Amino acid sequence: MNIAVFVSGNGTNLQAIIDAISRGEINAKVSLVVCNNEAAYALTRAKKAGIETFVKSHKGFKTRADYDREITKELKKRNIELVVLAGFMRLLSPNFVKKYRNKIINIHPSLLPAFKGTHAIKDAFESGEKTTGVTVHFVDEELDHGPIILQEKVNIEKNDTLETLEEKIHKVEHKLYPKAIKLFVRRQSDNVNED
Ligand code: GRF
Numbered sequence: 001m002n003i004a005v006f007v008s009g010n011g012t013n014l015q016a017i018i019d020a021i022s023r024g025e026i027n028a029k030v031s032l033v034v035c036n037n038e039a040a041y042a043l044t045r046a047k048k049a050g051i052e053t054f055v056k057s058h059k060g061f062k063t064r065a066d067y068d069r070e071i072t073k074e075l076k077k078r079n080i081e082l083v084v085l086a087g088f089m090r091l092l093s094p095n096f097v098k099k100y101r102n103k104i105i106n107i108h109p110s111l112l113p114a115f116k117g118t119h120a121i122k123d124a125f126e127s128g129e130k131t132t133g134v135t136v137h138f139v140d141e142e143l144d145h146g147p148i149i150l151q152e153k154v155n156i157e158k159n160d161t162l163e164t165l166e167e168k169i170h171k172v173e174h175k176l177y178p179k180a181i182k183l184f185v186r187r188q189s190d191n192v193n194e195d
Helices: 013-024 041-048 064-077 092-101 118-126 164-194
Strands: 001-005 029-035 053-054 084-087 104-108 132-137 149-157
Touching: 001 013, 013 029, 013 041, 013 164, 029 041, 029 064, 041 053, 064 092, 084 164, 104 164, 118 132, 118 164, 132 164, 149 164
Parallel strands: 001 029, 001 084, 029 053, 084 104
Antiparallel strands: 104 132, 132 149
């Protein structure tokens, strides 16, 4: 199965996926990394792993849909069957979501539906809650919303700082995302075998 990973920043989740594939844990290939930020360290990780990249800022495009159409062309060329959002800091257009319905997944650093948005770890830390966590879910038209694939709890201990909590969350993300992708890939191949 051909996978595209969409990134905007550091790319530690991209790295975890690359590593899980190279250990033989997921029967798929990252065929493309899509990025809207040419300074993203994720691009260095992709290049080191010999993965093709499509780097384009959204800035020159009039609408979200125009930008997404450009990306769709690249996905089609490579027969992409799964889109993995890994810190991609852009909302996708409804048209794109429709085209790839049930084929786009996202990772979010909270137990959704709690703490949606870009400051999920900080918001949970400041809320006084004793637990937060990580969610992998299918993407629909709403932000940080859609059918949940996997969730894992992370305790917020009394002696945690925002930094230690972030570390714990990222550690869980790097296990949970490859696990969810593995489930998706397996389910697809089971469906194909049943046909
Ligand atoms: C992760 O915390 C993820 O949950 C969120 O964005 C962050 C991306 O980190 N959606 P990285 O670029 O994979 O290191």
